[in-house]
Amino acid sequence: MIKVRELTKHYADLRRGRFVALDGINFDAKAGQVYGLLGPNGAGKTTALRILSTVLRPSSGTATINGFDVLTQPSQVRHQIGFMSANTAVYDRMTGWEMVEYFGRLHGLSEQQLADRMEHLFERLQMDDTRDLLGAKMSTGMKQKVSIARAIVHDPPVLIFDEATVGLDVLVARALLSTVAELRDHGKCIIFSTHIMHEAEKLCDRVAILHHGQILAEGTLEELRDVHHERDLEELFFQLISRHDKAHPPTV
Amino acid sequence: MNLSNVKLILSREIRDQLRDRRTLFMIFVLPLLLYPLLGMSFFQVSQFMQAQPTSVLIVGAKDLVDLPPLVQNREFARGLFADSSKARLLKLHFAPDEPAGNLNEMPDRCAEARRAVQSGQYDAALYFPDDFANRLEDFRQAIEARAEQGEQSPQQTDPKVSLLVPSPEIIYTTANEKSQVAYSRLSGVLRRWTAEVGKTNLAAGGVPTSAAEPFDVQTADVAGETGYRGAAMWSKILPVLLLIWALTGAFYPAVDLCAGEKERGTLETLLSSPAERSEIVLGKLLTIMLFSMITAVLNLASIGVTGWLVLGDLAEFRAPPAMAVLWLAIALVPISAMFSALCLALAAFARSTKEGQYYLMPLLLVIMPLAILPMAPGVELNLGNSLIPVTGVVLLLRSVLEGGYLQALQFLPGVVAVTLAACLLSIRWAVDQFNSESVLFRESERLEMGLWLRRLVRDRQATPTVAAAVFCGVMILVVRFFMSFALESPEGFGDFAKLAVVTQLAVIATPALLMTIIFTNSPRRTLLLRCPAWRTIPAAVLLAVLLHPVANALQVVITQLYPVSEEVRAALESAEKILRTAPYWKIVLMIAVVPAICEELAFRGFILSGFRHLGHKWRAIVYSALFFGLAHAILQQSLIACLVGLVIGYLAVQSGSLLPGAIFHVLNNSLAVANSRITPEVLDRWPSLGTLASAVDGGGCIYHWPVVGICAFAGLVLLGWFAGLPYPKSAEEQLQEAIDRGLYED
Known part of the structure; x- marks a missing residue:
């Protein structure tokens, strides 16, 4: 479903100069699977997911979603995905209903399809209170539900969640994780980036630990535990990162 | 390009803007309130400035006897005003008569009057030199004598009489608005009085007083026959105002639709949707263009109505010709498109609405000289000027507003070509900005x-x-x-x-x-x-x-x-x-x-x-x-x-x-x-x-x-x-x- 090969992205900014945000990463994710991208802040998770959602272009390497290349077939790729991140927000001057409808129309759903789908989503995600409420007046939980509905309104085969639980309270975060699990059970391929280990433990079928643009370890949780002889994922994560930092001390 | 996506984005952006109170205020409320309020203030201030009496010091007027009256009952003679009720607006103060004594010890009365005006004690002063009345009287007598003796000139009649009459002096200061009003009133009074003195002299010389004005000059304004009477005023104002308001009307929605969307975090959502960047740009561009045109139209309409109410009584005031208004409306479309694209590109570059608003001034600094250039003397619609972006449009509109259709038609292709080229380049720039990762995901960095x-x-x-x-x-x-x-x-x-x-x-x-x-x-x-x-x-x-x-x-x-x-x-x-x-x-x-x-x-x-x-x-x-x-x-x-x-x-x-x-x-x-x-x-x-x-x-x-x-x-x-x-x-x-x-x- 998702194939990433030697994906590289260079950036340049004042503080770090020219730097590599992604350094030739490789992974595959399949349908009915939640693929976790774990990493500390600045590891390159958001860059990787922005490339997969065609918002950014790779400097080199390839990434395909359902067989469509993110660089040369961005339009087709966008029809295959639903993208949601902690940075994405809802429109302040649109109601929940209008917002989901807007993105459904952009995805080319017919009137009937859209109406059926929206009624279904609003009921399933219990969003009736956001139907006529402007985005500016919504609570964080309401906004998150609208964002999920907006991302899945066209029923895409691939879903990309970038740090989707950041800033959410425990109840809302839990509801979101359960929604992600449900979506996985419906056969969706889900990329889920986070730096919260217990979310990964609870949800992900496979994980990649990303640090300084490189994948330090990749596999199922059991595989990682066996290879690194460490049962606790958080400890394992910490060891891998520390080992890498010792081997590659920062130059600045 | 999927036009249904463009339509979707356009209708969303319009709805979004119509729900924004700041936009509604800037576009719909401000023009309806601003100009009537400005007009009213202007009217009141000008009334206040006109009706306010000004104080005038008169120095050396005591000898002005045997002349047409200048001062009567401590006021200027009412006959010297077009409207005699205005006589009370010049409050006269008379300098005391010069002290008797040694001529060398007498103060310089003119210098004193100047100091009094400089210090603000009086708004203006009217100074008559000491021997003004005597010399004027000598002059009149010389003319009389000449008339009596026939052909000899006044000098020949009495070589001792000098025909040089010293000039009275109006003292005022351009540093003070009220002093300038006093000067304007005083100079009108003195002009009429001088004419009266002239007539007296002519009468003394036995010449009919009509000799000073032997005929009237008739004027014929042919603009009335073409329907373009009073168009000159509109031709200077309307094109520039149209540009300014089209630009202002485009700027604020552009900042909200791009920088605002970046700031609120909704842009990334839109970029990951199936809408292509060009579709997003076009949808936003059309929205900005629409608001730019509405702002320009409403502002011009409000200016027109206010102008009609405030200046309608003036004889020289005329409504702009209907045809000219139509031309303005046609020209507004490409102008708005160009400015909207420019504003969109600039706003896409901004990280926040606050940063976006900083870009208005540089944009104005680039556009305004081009818009104001046609006001420079000697700048006319010709091939060279018609090829300058913005300037060409203003000159073309000016020509059309003045009824010069043939001239305008001659340079229309050049203006249209340049404006369309500028428009397309601006749109291209806006699309490029939306395709540039470094622009869309620019992060705040302290410049070191x-x-x-x-x-x-x-x-x-x-x-x-x-x-x-x-x-x-x-x-x-x-x-x-x-x-x-x-x-x-x-x-x-x-x-x-x-x-x-x-x-x-x-x-x-x-x-x-x-x-x-x-x-x-x-x-x-x-x-x-x-x-x-x-x-x-x-x-x-x-x-x-x-x-x-x-x-x-x-x-x-x-x-x-x-x-x-x-x-x-x-x-x-x-x-x-x-x-x-x-x-x-x-x-x-x-x-x-x-x-x-x-x-x-x-x-x-x-x-x-x-x-x-x-x-x-x-x-x-x-x-x-x-x-x-x-x-x-x-x-x-x-x-x-x-x-x-x-x-x-x-x-x-x-x-x-x-x-x-x-x-x-x-x-x-x-x-x-x-x-x-x-x-x-x-x-x-x-x-x-x-x-x-x-x-x-x-x-x-x-x-x-x-x-x-x-x-x-x-x-x-x-x-x-x-x-x-x-x-x-x-x-x-x-x-x-x-x-x-x-x-x-x-």
């Missing part, structure tokens, strides 16, 4: 010059960055600008040569070479110091020869469109005189060889290499050519240099080497110098040359149009040959090609 320079040096690549290229170009322009003031005009060829070499080496080549060493790690790649394919050398030589008549013809056209000023002409003639004294090879060395080496290193070396990181070779060529053109001090030279820069840049890119472009540059300049030396005698000596070109006054020749046409065609064919050459591409150009190829295959 030291850190930035360290980064530039430490992370240097084979070729310079875009920022370094811009920095180099701007530095060359700024240094050149200041140096032009510091250097003196050359006296002889020696001075001229020194000046040319110093300018080229110090201002152009040195910055580029220093930056190449500091900011890049491959001077060879940066400055394109490669051996080109051998065929490109003769091709460049042939191209220079072929394009010489074309450049020459363009020079003639540009000089006709934008004639050089007298100052520039004088400077050019003086330079030409100096050059005539020197041998040809020396001139070629100074004007062709030295600039070709220095300018090629800078513009096609460092700057072009930097711009190639943009990922589009043509963009790099155009930007480097713009810098090259701007580096030429005279506008007419800059335009030609831009075009030549395009050709040389193209040669540099296609050949991958600086050499063919440098050879083209040397030949282009050398042929131009050679052309300037062709005289009618030379053409007589070489009759075959006369079939190609004709000599012009002042030296030089112009090529016949068939020659220019054939050379232009052959030149294009040769440029087409260059297009087929394999050339080295930057990493960004390769990536862009891959993307384009992928999209094309779709």
Whole structure:
């Protein structure tokens, strides 16, 4: 479903100069699977997911979603995905209903399809209170539900969640994780980036630990535990990162 | 492009803007309130200023007897006012009579009056010199005597009588508004009184008083017959106001729709939706355009209604002609489109609405001079001015508002072409901004010059960055600008040569070479110091020869469109005189060889290499050519240099080497110098040359149009040959090609 090969992205900014945000990463994710991208802040998770959602272009390497290349077939790729991140927000001057409808129309759903789908989503995600409420007046939980509905309104085969639980309270975060699990059970391929280990433990079928643009370890949780002889994922994560930092001390 | 997506985005953005109270206030409420309030305030202030009495000190008026009355009952005579009730608005204060005593001890009463006005004690003063009344009386008597004695002149009648009557003086200060009002009132009173005195003198001389005004001048305003009465006022105001409000109306929605969306975090959501970037830009652009047009229309309507109510009583006030209003409406569409695209591109660059609002002032600073230029005396609608963006539109509208349809029609194609081109370029820029990751995901960084320079040096690549290229170009322009003031005009060829070499080496080549060493790690790649394919050398030589008549013809056209000023002409003639004294090879060395080496290193070396990181070779060529053109001090030279820069840049890119472009540059300049030396005698000596070109006054020749046409065609064919050459591409150009190829295959 998702194939990433030697994906590289260079950036340049004042503080770090020219730097590599992604350094030739490789992974595959399949349908009915939640693929976790774990990493500390600045590891390159958001860059990787922005490339997969065609918002950014790779400097080199390839990434395909359902067989469509993110660089040369961005339009087709966008029809295959639903993208949601902690940075994405809802429109302040649109109601929940209008917002989901807007993105459904952009995805080319017919009137009937859209109406059926929206009624279904609003009921399933219990969003009736956001139907006529402007985005500016919504609570964080309401906004998150609208964002999920907006991302899945066209029923895409691939879903990309970038740090989707950041800033959410425990109840809302839990509801979101359960929604992600449900979506996985419906056969969706889900990329889920986070730096919260217990979310990964609870949800992900496979994980990649990303640090300084490189994948330090990749596999199922059991595989990682066996290879690194460490049962606790958080400890394992910490060891891998520390080992890498010792081997590659920062130059600045 | 999926138009249903554009429609969707457009309707969402309109709805979004209509739900924003700030936008609604700026677009709908402000125009409806602002002008009536401004009109009312203006009306009240002007009424207040007019009705406010002004104090006037009168000095030396006690002797004004036996003359038409100036002062009656401590007021100016009511008959001296067009409206006698206005007499009370001049409150008179009379200076005390001069103290008796020694003449030498008497104070200077005029100086005292001046001091009183300066200190603000009085708004104005009217000073009559001491012997004014006596001298005026002597003058009148002399005229009377002349009339009695018949043919003798007054001097002959009594040589002791001087006809010089000292002038009364109105003392006021332009530093004070009220003093100026007092001056205006006083001068009106004195003008009428002087006329009365004149009539008395005529009567004394036995001449009918009508002799002073033997006839009335009748006026005929033919504008009334054409329906354009009072159009002159509107023609100056309306086009400029239309531009200002179209720009303002576009700016705020643009900031909200781009910078605001970035700030709120909704842009990323939209970018990951199936809508293409061009669809997003078009949807937003149409929204901004709509609000820009509504703002302009509402503001103009409100100004019109307020003007009608406030100034409607004035005889010279007329409503703008209906046809003119229609023309304004038509012109509003491209103007709004251009401004909307400009604002959209700028707003896309901003990280937040606050930052976006900072960009309004620079934008106004660029647009306003172009909008106000038509107000300068002597700026009229002609071919040259019609080709200046914004200025051409204002001049065209002015002409139409004044009823000059035939003139407007003549220049309409030029104005439309330039406006559409500006519009398309602006839209293109806006789309590029939306395609640029560095623009869309720009993050706030504190600008630390030291850190930035360290980064530039430490992370240097084979070729310079875009920022370094811009920095180099701007530095060359700024240094050149200041140096032009510091250097003196050359006296002889020696001075001229020194000046040319110093300018080229110090201002152009040195910055580029220093930056190449500091900011890049491959001077060879940066400055394109490669051996080109051998065929490109003769091709460049042939191209220079072929394009010489074309450049020459363009020079003639540009000089006709934008004639050089007298100052520039004088400077050019003086330079030409100096050059005539020197041998040809020396001139070629100074004007062709030295600039070709220095300018090629800078513009096609460092700057072009930097711009190639943009990922589009043509963009790099155009930007480097713009810098090259701007580096030429005279506008007419800059335009030609831009075009030549395009050709040389193209040669540099296609050949991958600086050499063919440098050879083209040397030949282009050398042929131009050679052309300037062709005289009618030379053409007589070489009759075959006369079939190609004709000599012009002042030296030089112009090529016949068939020659220019054939050379232009052959030149294009040769440029087409260059297009087929394999050339080295930057990493960004390769990536862009891959993307384009992928999209094309779709």
